[in-house]
Amino acid sequence: MAIVKPSLAKGTRDFSPTEMEKRDYIFHTLKTVFTKYGYREIQTPSFENLQTLTGKYGDEGDKLIFKILNSGDYLAKAPADLLTERASTPLTPHISEKALRYDLTVPFARYVVMHQHEITLPFKRFQIQPVWRADRPQRGRYREFYQCDVDVVGSESLLNEAEFILIYHEALTNLGLMDFTIKLNNRKILSGIADVLGKPQLLVPMTVAIDKLDKIGVEGVDRELLERGFSDEDLEKLRPIMQLEGPVAVKIDQLKDTLASSAIGMRGIDEIEIVLGYVEKMTAHTDPLNRFIDLDITLARGLNYYTGCIFEVKTNEVTMGSIGGGGRYDDLTGMFGLKGLTGVGISFGADRIYDVMEELELFPTSTVQSTRVLFSNFDKLTELYALPLLQKLRGAGVAAEIYPASAKLKKQLAYADAKKIPYVVLIGEEEIQSGVFSLKDMQSGEQRKLDELKLFTFLTS
RNA sequence: GUGGGUAUAGCUCAGUUGGUUAGAGCACUAGAUUGUGGUUCUAGGGGUCGUCGGUUCGAGCCCGAUUAUCCACCCCA
Numbered sequence: 001m002a003i004v005k006p007s008l009a010k011g012t013r014d015f016s017p018t019e020m021e022k023r024d025y026i027f028h029t030l031k032t033v034f035t036k037y038g039y040r041e042i043q044t045p046s047f048e049n050l051q052t053l054t055g056k057y058g059d060e061g062d063k064l065i066f067k068i069l070n071s072g073d074y075l076a077k078a079p080a081d082l083l084t085e086r087a088s089t090p091l092t093p094h095i096s097e098k099a100l101r102y103d104l105t106v107p108f109a110r111y112v113v114m115h116q117h118e119i120t121l122p123f124k125r126f127q128i129q130p131v132w133r134a135d136r137p138q139r140g141r142y143r144e145f146y147q148c149d150v151d152v153v154g155s156e157s158l159l160n161e162a163e164f165i166l167i168y169h170e171a172l173t174n175l176g177l178m179d180f181t182i183k184l185n186n187r188k189i190l191s192g193i194a195d196v197l198g199k200p201q202l203l204v205p206m207t208v209a210i211d212k213l214d215k216i217g218v219e220g221v222d223r224e225l226l227e228r229g230f231s232d233e234d235l236e237k238l239r240p241i242m243q244l245e246g247p248v249a250v251k252i253d254q255l256k257d258t259l260a261s262s263a264i265g266m267r268g269i270d271e272i273e274i275v276l277g278y279v280e281k282m283t284a285h286t287d288p289l290n291r292f293i294d295l296d297i298t299l300a301r302g303l304n305y306y307t308g309c310i311f312e313v314k315t316n317e318v319t320m321g322s323i324g325g326g327g328r329y330d331d332l333t334g335m336f337g338l339k340g341l342t343g344v345g346i347s348f349g350a351d352r353i354y355d356v357m358e359e360l361e362l363f364p365t366s367t368v369q370s371t372r373v374l375f376s377n378f379d380k381l382t383e384l385y386a387l388p389l390l391q392k393l394r395g396a397g398v399a400a401e402i403y404p405a406s407a408k409l410k411k412q413l414a415y416a417d418a419k420k421i422p423y424v425v426l427i428g429e430e431e432i433q434s435g436v437f438s439l440k441d442m443q444s445g446e447q448r449k450l451d452e453l454k455l456f457t458f459l460t461s
Numbered sequence: 462g463u464g465g466g467u468a469u470a471g472c473u474c475a476g477u478u479g480g481u482u483a484g485a486g487c488a489c490u491a492g493a494u495u496g497u498g499g500u501u502c503u504a505g506g507g508g509u510c511g512u513c514g515g516u517u518c519g520a521g522c523c524c525g526a527u528u529a530u531c532c533a534c535c536c537c538a
Contacts, residue, residue, distance in 0.1 A: 007529085007530095010529090010530080060535085060536060060537095061536090061537095063462095064536085064537090103538090131538090133537080133538090135536080135537075136462090137530095137531090138531080138532060138533075139531085139532070139533095140538085141537075141538075142538090145538065146538095147538070321537090321538075322537095322538070323538085324538085325538075347538070348538095349538045350538095351538075352538070376496085376497095378496075408495085408496085408497095409496050409497055409498090410494080410496090410497065410498070411498090412497090412498085413497055413498035413499085414498050414499085415498085416498070417498045417499050418498090418499095424497090424498085426496070426497080428496060430496090438496095440497075440498090442498070442499080443499095445497085445498085445499090447497085
């Protein structure tokens with residue numbers, strides 16, 4: 001076989017032991033919080049039927065789905081005319097019937113429909129799995145990355161939205177983040193704004209444009225709005241709402257004035273107030289979350305399916321895109337024929353949270369230590385002598401290993417050092433004869449002699 | 462899909478207006494130290510200079526193409 005230069009597929013990453021330990025720490029912390037709020041974990045397959053995924057993410061999204069070529073002679077059954085025309089798009093369903101999952105929401109919707117008779121509503125689930133996108137990779141964006149989704153279906157209550165704010169706060173705080181903002185918006189407020197401008201049909205272009213405010217500034221947004229069919233008059237009206245400042249309560253009051261004539265807009269404001277009211281009640285015995293919450297009407301996100309509340313989380317400690325987002329989507333399962341089921345959910349961007357924590361040095365040192373004690377190995381005799389105690393320690397739950405060959409002590413200690421193993425037990429002729437073990441503390445360099453019982457007690461405590 | 466940068470040792474990168482045998486740091490191996498790591502010192506191994514073509518007496522360096530990769534835009538987490 002020809003030797004190929006080892007390389008990673010574009011946009012993918014290896015996770016080495018230290019990285020895995022840190023990633024697991026994040027996932028474990030998140031799971032603990034999710035579970036505490038009554039969410040249960042599910043997993044779905046890494047690939048789905050292509051039909052399940054296509055048409056759910058828009059034309060752009062469809063292009064970014066990784067398709068899996070059919071097995072066998074996949075061109076044999078393909079229509080000849082499509083082949084001669086090289087018509088890729090219509091040809092695709094003939095040569096591919098499976099695709100890697102693009103997100104966790106659509107597989108979840110499929111799951112709910114298929115398992116509707118065994119789940120009880122409201123159904124609260126979380127899911128932590130990789131997803132794949134044939135996107136062009138760049139900083140903080142990969143072709144394989146993990147999503148951590150928490151959703152509830154079958155409950156209209158805004159209590160869910162309020163709990164998501166608490167989940168965000170609790171999870172991120174537990175991970176050590178101190179300063180972040182949970183941005184809130186509501187699709188109905190955006191609809192209301194479009195109504196007030198008299199251009200409800202331009203809702204989507206409008207939100208796409210104002211979503212870019214912090215990126216391209218007021219002039220950029222204005223330019224884009226004009227291109228998309230808004231008048232100078234509209235811009236005059238829009239500008240003050242777009243740039244609302246101050247406490248949430250003040251923003252709400254101003255929005256009420258502006259949107260007074262729009263029933264749907266007022267309902268959106270109402271929803272925000274209810275959610276914030278719930279949050280206030282739930283934090284009655286703890287610190288208020290006001291400083292973490294902001295109302296940002298430029299927040300749009302995947303507007304295609306959100307119908308109510310919209311969330312986005314940003315850290316203020318380092319420069320980074322959003323580290324989480326979510327929202328309310330009515331009719332989550334309609335695309336699979338189950339109508340009228342509402343859902344609301346949020347997602348944590350684990351990869352980005354990892355980068356933030358790395359930069360802020362928030363990982364506890366204990367996550368990077370695996371083995372607690374290494375037994376040295378000088379020859380067959382000392383090797384055999386160590387085995388009973390080695391296994392006894394493992395039996396007591398202590399991560400222990402023996403150097404698997406007789407090598408120079410220098411090498412064995414270097415191994416312990418590289419693996420950050422805190423203790424090394426030295427066993428040589430001298431130790432066998434006297435019946436005590438030499439225990440070396442790798443951090444201080446100190447060495448002392450202990451009998452088996454004392455050694456065992458020390459390492460298990 | 463659009464635009465820009467980069468490509469030299471396992472990794473991060475130097476390499477002068479084109480001029481002998483292409484370098485450094487880290488990592489690795491060995492020794493200084495036959496039972497003592499993380500510090501230090503010494504030595505050693507390791508390169509089709511991404512690939513193909515062109516210019517030139519001569520190309521790691523200049524030109525063209527190509528591939529890979531990174532960054533930005535669109536979009537998104």
